[in-house]
Amino acid sequence: MNKDELNMNVQDFFNQYAWSKLQWLIFIITFLVAFFDGMDTAVMGYIAPSLMQDWGIDKSQLVPVLSSALLGAAIGAIAFGPLADKVGRKKILVFSVFLFSFTCILSVFAQNLPQLIILRFITGLGLGAAMPNAVTLLSEYCPDHKRATMVNTMYCGFPIGAAVGGFIASWLIPNFGWKAMLLLSGGVPLLLSIAMIFLLPESVRYLLLKQKPQQMIQNILSRINPQAQQVSKFVLTEHVATGKNKHPIAIILSWQLGWGTVLLWISFFSGLMIFYSIINWMPVLFKEAQMPEHLGPMVSGLFALGGLGAIANGWLMDRFNGNLIIAFCTFITAIAVAFIGPSIQMGLGVFIFVMIVAGTMQNTAQSSLPVLAAQFYPTAARTTGVSWMCGIGRFGAVAGTMLMGVLVGKQLNFTDIFTIISIPAVLMTCCLLLKNALYPESKKTIEHVKPQQEISLNQ
Secondary structure, three states, rough: OOOOOOOEEEHHHHHHOOOOOHHHHHHHHHHEEEEEEEHHHHHHHHHHHHHHHHOOOOHHHHHHHHHHHHHHHHHHHHHHHHHHHHHHHHHHHHHHHOOOOOHHHHHOOOOOOHHHHHHHHHHHHHHHHHHHHHHHHHHOOOOHHHHHHHHHHHHOHHHHHHHHHHHHHHHHHHHHHHHHHHHHHHHHHHHHHHHHHHHOOHHHHHHHHHHOOHHHHHHHOOOOHHHHHHHOOEEEEEEOOOOOOOHHHHHHHOOOOHHHHHHHHHHHHHHHHHEEEEEEEHHHHHHHHHHHHOOHHHHHHHHHHHHHHHHHHHHHOOOOOOOHHHHHHHHHHHHHHHHHHHHHHHHHHHHHHHHHHHHHHHHHHHHHHHHHHHHHOOOOHHHHHHHHHHHHHHHHHHHHHHHHHHHHHOOOOHHHHHHHHHHHEEEEEHHHHHHHHOOOOOOOOOOOOOOOHHHHOOO
């Protein structure tokens, strides 16, 4: 390759060269972000029984505490998504990790419920902004043939973090108290946010879009392969439908993408209803059922650990229709979640098996939706698209937590509770099938983003 050659599409560069140490570094960092995002999001569910006992509060008073971080996460995702498309993925990602880790530590010093609710809300702002930026940044460094595999594997950090948090809580809280769990969940990611400042590069696709100097882009890409220095100019060419509006929000709500956007919102909303209704309330339900105290966090952890199935799902999505693959997972989820209630009466072994199946299918589907969204949106609006899907979806987490609180308050039996909780999975299946009908993966329009002074998002 010599300097006189034609411009090179940056995606062709990623596709042409082997996965590098820099890409592994980005993967590891974003995986850790997802891991601690999952742990910090689920931590209140794990400490809830001890918190109720220590502060002398009942279940109805616990609902605002469990919901405040989820509400903050919804607002954080919606607010910081467009900002990341304007100022960069790295800046918002570093800030968001610092925010949720620092305020998680501050929660240890809360003296009453109002203080804890406020601190958990602020923690949620950071949690909501972190994951969409992690998904976007990693996806923009991936070759086409392994994007879904790598992003899905990274996203598995979220359920793994929630699961590991459950296992740690089952040992840490009885021995050191619930405040120790908050300190651990906040302290380690605080150190990570500092390391990210020095180790994490900005997205080169974002740098191209913002007309940053070619030498800056070549220096980053040279860490993937030295041949980058021999390219005269990198360009950005995308095969997506965007519409004529340049603002990220206008792009995702354009007539070309709007219906798909709404269907992704409904799907993510429904999936988080299921996840958080189970993971936040299982420890409390188990305690009421007079089961061993440590079993609730452990079973919640097993449910969350099912997200490991997203790794295989990513491999399939790189080769087949992602909409249909995720729809299959949500269909099985509906059946498995509805069967959780009856399985409790069939013995612990059957119950744990059903929880693993339900957790695997639900978390596989949920973990795959961000990469589906990242593939659906263009660079100019990718973080906004993923963030708004996650933000709207976080309201589903609030709704699921509150719905389970209502169902528990009505003293319904386990069978009725989990039959109701399975309904959102049916809705997810319908939405994904409809998205596939409206946006067949083989039908794509073309957007050309030219280098440097000639950048345009018009078709």
